[in-house]
Amino acid sequence: MLDVKILRDDLDRVKERMTTRGVEIDWAEFVSLDRERRDALANLERLKEKKNRLSGEIGKLKKSGDDATAPMREVGEVSEAIRNGEGPLAEIEARFERFMLSLPNLPNVDVAIGKSAEDNRDIRRWGEPPTFDFPAKNHWEIGEELNILDFVRGAKLAGARFTLYKGAGARLERALINFMLDLHTGERGYQEMLPPALGNRAALIGTGQLPKFEDDLFRIESSEYFLIPTAEVPLTNVHREEMLEREDLPINYVAYTPCFRREAGSYGQDVRGLIRQHQFNKVELVKLSEPETSYDELETMVQDAEEVLKRLKLPYRVVELCTGDMGFASAKTYDLEVWLPGQEAYREISSCSNCEDFQARRAQIRYRKEKKGRPIFVHTLNGSGLAVGRTLVAVLENYQQKDGSVVIPEVLRPYMGGLERIG
RNA sequence: GGAGAGAUGGCCGAGUGGUCUAAGGCGCACGCCUGCUAAGCGUGUGUACCCCACAAGGGUACCGAGGGUUCAAAUCCCUCUCUCUCCGCCA
Numbered sequence: 001m002l003d004v005k006i007l008r009d010d011l012d013r014v015k016e017r018m019t020t021r022g023v024e025i026d027w028a029e030f031v032s033l034d035r036e037r038r039d040a041l042a043n044l045e046r047l048k049e050k051k052n053r054l055s056g057e058i059g060k061l062k063k064s065g066d067d068a069t070a071p072m073r074e075v076g077e078v079s080e081a082i083r084n085g086e087g088p089l090a091e092i093e094a095r096f097e098r099f100m101l102s103l104p105n106l107p108n109v110d111v112a113i114g115k116s117a118e119d120n121r122d123i124r125r126w127g128e129p130p131t132f133d134f135p136a137k138n139h140w141e142i143g144e145e146l147n148i149l150d151f152v153r154g155a156k157l158a159g160a161r162f163t164l165y166k167g168a169g170a171r172l173e174r175a176l177i178n179f180m181l182d183l184h185t186g187e188r189g190y191q192e193m194l195p196p197a198l199g200n201r202a203a204l205i206g207t208g209q210l211p212k213f214e215d216d217l218f219r220i221e222s223s224e225y226f227l228i229p230t231a232e233v234p235l236t237n238v239h240r241e242e243m244l245e246r247e248d249l250p251i252n253y254v255a256y257t258p259c260f261r262r263e264a265g266s267y268g269q270d271v272r273g274l275i276r277q278h279q280f281n282k283v284e285l286v287k288l289s290e291p292e293t294s295y296d297e298l299e300t301m302v303q304d305a306e307e308v309l310k311r312l313k314l315p316y317r318v319v320e321l322c323t324g325d326m327g328f329a330s331a332k333t334y335d336l337e338v339w340l341p342g343q344e345a346y347r348e349i350s351s352c353s354n355c356e357d358f359q360a361r362r363a364q365i366r367y368r369k370e371k372k373g374r375p376i377f378v379h380t381l382n383g384s385g386l387a388v389g390r391t392l393v394a395v396l397e398n399y400q401q402k403d404g405s406v407v408i409p410e411v412l413r414p415y416m417g418g419l420e421r422i423g
Numbered sequence: 424g425g426a427g428a429g430a431u432g433g434c435c436g437a438g439u440g441g442u443c444u445a446a447g448g449c450g451c452a453c454g455c456c457u458g459c460u461a462a463g464c465g466u467g468u469g470u471a472c473c474c475c476a477c478a479a480g481g482g483u484a485c486c487g488a489g490g491g492u493u494c495a496a497a498u499c500c501c502u503c504u505c506u507c508u509c510c511g512c513c514a
Contacts, residue, residue, distance in 0.1 A: 059441040
């Protein structure tokens with residue numbers, strides 16, 4: 001959520017920057033709503049002030065045994081005027097809040113302006129895409145031939161976009177999770193968390209999935225819970241409605257969780273294989289930081305995610321998303337894209353964003369810079385470190401051998417009981 | 424699932440209809456005093472929003488959430504959420 005004050009003070013600049021996201025926003029609606037709201041509020045508060053004053057007088061009169069019928073009759077009229085005003089005000093406030101919650105974050109000023117992924121900026125590349133003296137296979141071919149991924153039975157158990165991992169495949173997924181967690185906790189200063197995989201409405205509003213993107217989420221029908229689409233939701237909400245101490249910051253959390261996404265509107269995209277699933281595993285990094293250092297923290301977080309790929313010796317590139325390609329809550333985002341020989345393309349495997357105070361304002365996560373100072377919103381950051389299923393895809397495709405087997409990256413072997421090769 | 428208890432300001436904790444404009448304490452901030460590993464004394468101390476120049480000043484709301492009774496609610500009534508204790512069931 002944006003600060004209402006910047007909308008009032010500098011609407012033209014906000015309009016201009018918001019336009020770079022490619023979203024249509026009814027600004028006239030905002031201006032009139034804001035005006036209506038303030039008028040109605042001021043009017044009602046005047047009435048309440050009068051009512052409180054009269055009530056006090058009645059109390060004094062009654063105490064001294066005097067007649068209070070006149071002020072009581074007057075307060076009755078004021079009360080009715082208040083009742084008549086409350087309904088309309090509540091309606092205006094609800095509309096105002098809906099509007100504010102539906103506004104995406106403002107892109108940071110130094111983010112490149114663009115319309116789509118084509119306008120993203122290449123920041124750096126690491127590693128060389130491998131060359132094969134045989135036709136490179138897709139991971140779903142490799143997985144099925146090695147009998148470690150079963151898409152047919154995954155569909156039988158749940159449906160399309162669900163996969164059953166088997167044997168060494170299941171273990172490889174688990175090895176990747178443990179490897180990533182150990183790296184981030186052991187060497188990169190993150191505290192490991194194991195949060196609920198379901199979240200309530202307030203949590204999903206806090207990080208920005210609700211109210212606008214309910215269609216992307218799985219909802220539990222019998223109660224007001226949603227399956228989390230990412231551990232960003234629970235991790236960022238850990239300190240929702242809390243006042244933090246300056247010395248606590250930055251806070252660095254890492255968590256492995258399953259993630260659940262409806263993938264509505266992505267029919268026909270990545271229909272085969274593990275790339276786009278309704279349920280997938282992810283190791284997520286979240287930071288809460290002071291505003292002054294959040295962009296340094298973003299750079300660090302990207303490097304933390306990159307380190308996973310470096311140790312796995314998987315070639316990748318870092319891209320900076322342009323204004324038109326960024327997510328709802330983000331002010332600046334870097335994507336890590338890993339090389340997939342089966343597709344001969346770089347595919348997203350991590351997305352690291354600085355949301356500045358956008359989520360903190362929704363979730364009321366604040367701290368005091370000085371003991372006596374006013375509370376200020378922290379900056380929140382999140383990044384995949386990494387998407388586990390896609391990492392497994394990258395391992396299978398980059399480490400595939402001519403004989404159909406797959407070599408296990410060295411750093412994973414301790415997690416695989418010393419296994420060096422699948423198949 | 425059943426029974427009971429509870430939810431008050433950064434923290435602890437009083438408060439069962441009208442100076443609650445929330446006692447008291449801790450913590451914190453500022454000042455004073457004092458020189459001996461510290462204490463004492465005084466003053467102040469929330470959040471959000473609205474009016475206003477985002478100043479001074481003023482107002483409204485907030486005692487888990489929502490609704491109700493009343494001229495008046497932390498206080499009475501209803502619903503919900505969460506926490507704790509006990510019982511049952513269960514990984």
